[in-house]
Amino acid sequence: MGRGVTCRQCGASTPLPDDLRVPSFACQYCRAQLVTAAYAGAAAVSADALLGHVGAAMRGERTDAAPRFEGSRSAATRAAECRHCRAPVAVPLDVTVHTFRCAPCGREQRVNEYVSDGERLAIDLGRQVAGNDALARLRAEGVECSRCGGKNAVPDDGSVQIVCQFCKAAVLLSDHVDASAVARARLKHGIHAARGEIVHKRTARDKLIIIGAVIAAAVIGVLAFVMQTR
Ligand SMILES: [Zn+2]
Ligand SMILES: [Zn+2]
Ligand SMILES: [Zn+2]
Numbered sequence: 001m002g003r004g005v006t007c008r009q010c011g012a013s014t015p016l017p018d019d020l021r022v023p024s025f026a027c028q029y030c031r032a033q034l035v036t037a038a039y040a041g042a043a044a045v046s047a048d049a050l051l052g053h054v055g056a057a058m059r060g061e062r063t064d065a066a067p068r069f070e071g072s073r074s075a076a077t078r079a080a081e082c083r084h085c086r087a088p089v090a091v092p093l094d095v096t097v098h099t100f101r102c103a104p105c106g107r108e109q110r111v112n113e114y115v116s117d118g119e120r121l122a123i124d125l126g127r128q129v130a131g132n133d134a135l136a137r138l139r140a141e142g143v144e145c146s147r148c149g150g151k152n153a154v155p156d157d158g159s160v161q162i163v164c165q166f167c168k169a170a171v172l173l174s175d176h177v178d179a180s181a182v183a184r185a186r187l188k189h190g191i192h193a194a195r196g197e198i199v200h201k202r203t204a205r206d207k208l209i210i211i212g213a214v215i216a217a218a219v220i221g222v223l224a225f226v227m228q229t230r
Pocket of ligand 3: 146149164
């Protein structure tokens with residue numbers, strides 16, 4: 001069972017801010033300042049940072065490099081024996097990590113000397129699929145509130161939390177499924193929404209262009225008529 005968003009000062013359950021880029025938020029009961037990333041997780045916070053960047057770039061406000069999405073990070077490792085000193089080592093399975101250091105002998109080593117990049121990709125794909133499936137199951141079956149045990153519906157809208165409809169406790173979805181799956185769903189929904197906004201804006205602009213063209217044609221028509229009748 002998850003801990004939800006429990007205020008470290010008063011123990012009350014308080015919801016996270018809607019925009020996870022807000023670095024800290026106030027407990028709605030005692031007003032203590034709580035760190036957003038400590039509850040939402042780095043992956044979900046990085047999804048909002050990336051979406052914020054995409055939005056700003058679409059409005060032409062930013063042209064710098066996009067922040068990194070942490071949603072594919074994996075903390076999984078594989079136990080192995082160091083090739084140099086034979087000490088037990090934990091080989092990182094995160095596909096973005098290419099080297100690791102054996103603590104006993106201090107040697108920096110390449111991960112693919114222990115696990116091939118292809119195998120790591122396959123493992124990571126399996127992990128992502130399993131996370132997405134678990135999230136889909138949670139949406140289909142609902143989530144149990146860790147405070148009152150009530151079953152709550154999980155919307156498919158990129159939420160990282162839901163507020164229990166019975167006791168109002170905040171329930172974090174990452175307490176029940178892989179946090180990176182929640183972050184990926186959040187990113188997917190955000191990008192969908194941003195794309196919808198572009199299409200909407202474009203449609204509005206196209207309408208203006210059509211109206212402008214109609215008015216111009218009418219003016220030209222009137223002018224032509226006036227010229228002819230002179
Ligand atoms: Zn509090
Ligand atoms: Zn070693
Ligand atoms: Zn509840």
